[in-house]
Amino acid sequence: MKNKILVTGATGTIGTFVCKQLKDRNAEFTALVRSREKAMSLADQGIEIAFGDLSDRESLQKAMTGIDKLFLLSTTSPLSPELQGNAVQTAQKAGIKHIVKIAARGSSPNADFNIGRWHGMIEDEIRKSGISYTFLQAHTFMQNLLFDAESIKKDNAIYNIQGDGKIPMIDARDIAEVAVIALTQGDHHFHKTYDLTGPEAISYKDIANELSHLLGREIRYINQTTDEGRKNMQSSGMPEWLIDDMIHLNKKYAFDEASEVSPDVENLLERKPHTIRTFLKDYKMHFE
Ligand SMILES: NC(=O)c1ccc[n+]([C@@H]2O[C@H](COP(=O)([O-])OP(=O)(O)OC[C@H]3O[C@@H](n4cnc5c(N)ncnc54)[C@H](OP(=O)(O)O)[C@@H]3O)[C@@H](O)[C@H]2O)c1
Incomplete structure (x- = not known):
């Protein structure tokens, strides 16, 4: 072909x-x-x-x-x-x-x-x-954390409504690499659905701890109520349909309902997907 x-x-x-x-x-x-x-x-x-x-x-x-x-x-x-x-x-x-x-x-x-x-x-x-x-x-892109860069720099804090729930966020660079493999390799990727996750389920508290270690200053995770979260998203200009989705998904995530790690990225790339530590290190300049 x-x-x-x-x-x-x-x-x-x-x-x-x-x-x-x-x-x-x-x-x-x-x-x-x-x-x-x-x-x-x-x-x-x-x-x-x-x-x-x-x-x-x-x-x-x-x-x-x-x-x-x-x-x-x-x-x-x-x-x-x-x-x-x-x-x-x-x-x-x-x-x-x-x-x-x-x-x-x-x-x-x-x-x-x-x-x-x-x-x-x-x-x-x-x-x-x-x-x-x-x-x-x-699954959720690690790059979404760039939306938190301002509060990390201004308040030394990440605000979210996910409680202690863990999800296996994925680095968009890994998604792109999988896409390129599917586009350039043979037909054994035809009629397949791949479930793309990072290598481990992590919470926002874990991310705040990683950032504290990386930046050499304390970054806190502040868990908001649903109402606070909604107002926060509204003030950032998000459309209501997206706010509803984020609230719905975060409620699930808070109870670890989408925390399973999939083997697909590792199988396709023949290496482990990037960890949150690698992602944060590579994007450090956005959070300093
Ligand atoms: N963020 C997450 O955590 C997450 C998780 C799972 C799945 N996803 C999915 O990932 C996708 C977004 O990926 P991304 O973050 O890489 O995208 P993105 O950065 O938001 O970029 C969207 C791209 O689509 C182009 N585009 C939008 N409307 C277009 C139109 N009418 N005609 C031609 N091009 C158009 C944009 O062009 P311009 O530059 O001209 O605007 C831009 O290149 C969505 O389908 C989302 O549901 C996201």
Whole structure:
């Protein structure tokens, strides 16, 4: 099979690492970008660009000409099923043979949280399209801790509503590496769903302890009530559907209901996934 890849979400957290790793492997790929400014910085790295937007089928049709594989990612929102659905339908017409899609742990059309349900609806559409797929159902990204950088710097504190619950957060760099393996290796990744987690379940208290050790000053974990957490998220401008999901998921996490570590990343990468210690060390400059 030919192997020219179209990378969507190329300017985001995972997509940036996917592009870098594909480039390091000399893979043939194009990045779908919707902003001229962001396209410049990718083009400066020698990455081929196709301008396009998931809401614009014509731009997708052009971008998918001559493409064999699709890396599918976009910001999650109530519009995701429609936007990613546009990509799936265009991919089908363009004769694309394989879609590697980022989803979330627990994704299903019947999931009890919005993000999981929307991902599940798109996964179903891909299954029905007849295109081979690899679904990467990822747990919480370690990179989400960058949203706590301000309070870590200002108050020496992390605020959350997860109590002492533990979850196996994953480094987005590992997710990207798994995606690149699925995109560039043979068909044994077809029709597979991988459950992507980090190597150990950790609590916010564990993270605060790691940060204290790393930064040489005490960082506290402050557990908030649901109401305090909601107000906090509202003041950061989060939409209500996302706040509802975060509250719902954190309640589960507080009772260790999504704490199982999956072997999939280690099996696929043939190494342990990054620990929280490695992640914090590599991103230290954001928390100092
Ligand atoms: N954060 C977590 O803990 C977590 C856990 C599990 C799963 N996930 C899933 O991971 C995905 C997000 O990954 P990420 O954090 O790497 O993404 P991200 O940093 O939020 O970036 C989103 C990317 O999608 C692009 N995009 C958005 N709307 C688009 C459109 N209409 N047309 C073309 N491109 C569009 C953005 O382009 P612009 O730069 O132009 O905006 C950007 O490149 C979501 O599906 C989420 O559900 C997240």
